[in-house]
Amino acid sequence: xxxxxxxxxxxxxxxxxxxxxxxxxSISSADRGAVAAEKQKEKPHSTSTNHHHHHKKKSKMSSSAxxxxxxxxxxxxxxxxxxxxxSWKDPEGRVICNTTREAAVSQLKALRDDIVSGKAKxxxxxxxxxxxxxxxxxxxxxxxxxxxxQKPFExxxxxxxxxxxxxxxxxxxxxxxxxxxx
Numbered sequence: 591x592x593x594x595x596x597x598x599x600x601x602x603x604x605x606x607x608x609x610x611x612x613x614x615x616s617i618s619s620a621d622r623g624a625v626a627a628e629k630q631k632e633k634p635h636s637t638s639t640n641h642h643h644h645h646k647k648k649s650k651m652s653s654s655a656x657x658x659x660x661x662x663x664x665x666x667x668x669x670x671x672x673x674x675x676x677s678w679k680d681p682e683g684r685v686i687c688n689t690t691r692e693a694a695v696s697q698l699k700a701l702r703d704d705i706v707s708g709k710a711k712x713x714x715x716x717x718x719x720x721x722x723x724x725x726x727x728x729x730x731x732x733x734x735x736x737x738x739x740q741k742p743f744e745x746x747x748x749x750x751x752x753x754x755x756x757x758x759x760x761x762x763x764x765x766x767x768x769x770x771x772x
Contacts, residue, residue, distance in 0.1 A: 658735050658736065659733045659734060659735045660733065660734065660735075660747050660748055660770060660772060661730075661731070661732060661733045661734075661770070661771045661772030662730075662731050662734075662747045662750075662768050662769060662770050662771055662772075663712060663713065663716060663724070663727075663728060663729035663730045663731065663768070663769045663771055664716070664720070664722065664724070664729050664731060664743075664766045664767065664768045664769070665698065665701060665712075665715060665716045665719060665720040665722075665729055665766060665767050666720050666721045666722040666763060666764050666765070666766050667689075667694040667695075667697055667698050667719070667720075667721060667764055667765050667766075668680075668686045668689070668694065668721040668763065668764035669686065669689045669690060669691045669693065669694040669764055669765065670686070670687060670688070670689060670690060670691065671691050671764075672686060672762070672763055672764040673762040673763060674763070675687055677721035677722070677723075678721070678723050678725065678726075679721055679725075680721070686721070691765065694764060694765050695758055695765050697719075698758055698765050698766075698767055699758065701715050701719060701767070702755065702757075702758075702767050705755065705767075706755065712728070712729065712755070712769050713728025713729060713730075714728070716728050716729025717729070721764060722763075729769070730771070733772065736748070740761040740762060740763065742759055742760060742761050743759055743761050743766060743768070746759045746766075746768055747768050747770055750768065750769075750770035751770065752770050752771065752772060753769075753770065753771075754769075754770055755767055755768070755769050756768040756769075
C-alpha cells in the first residue's frame with residue numbers, strides 16, 4: 591500500500607513538473623520577472639519546510655504581536671498513518687511504512703523518559719531520532735504564532751510552560767513530544 595502511494599505521489603510530481611515547464615515556456619521573460627517578484631511577496635515569513643507547519647500569512651497584529659508567539663523544539667516519530675511517509679532519515683519511507691502508530695508512541699515514550707530522567711538531552715535526542723528536518727537544529731522550530739502549526743501541535747505548545755515537555759501529541763505528521771523553549 592505504501593509503495594502504491596509513493597508511485598502515485600511520483601506520478602503527480604512528474605505531471606506538476608511537466609505542467610510547470612509548459613507554463614514557463616509560454617511566459618515572456620519580462621512577465622517571468624513580474625511573476626517571480628509576486629511569488630517572493632507571497633512567501634511566508636518562515637523559511638522552514640517542515641511538513642507539520644500550516645503556513646498562513648501573518649497579519650501585522652496577530653501572531654507577531656508580543657505574547658502571541660511561542661518557541662519550541664520537538665521530536666517527531668512518523669508511522670504508517672503519517673500523511674508524508676518519508677523523512678531525512680528515511681527518504682524512501684521504508685522504515686516509516688513499517689512502523690505502527692503504537693510502535694512510534696512506544697519509542698517516543700522511552701525517549702521522553704530518558705530526557706525527563708536526565709539520561710539524555712532533548713536536543714541530542716531530537717538530532718538523532720526525530721523524523722523532522724528540524725533535527726539538524728536539535729528539534730528547534732523557532733518562534734511561531736497561532737495558525738502556523740497543526741491545531742493539536744499548536745494547542746499543546748501554547749498550553750506548556752517554558753521548560754516543560756508535553757506528553758505524546760498526535761498530528762497528521764506523526765507523534766511528537768514538544769519542549770517549550772520560549
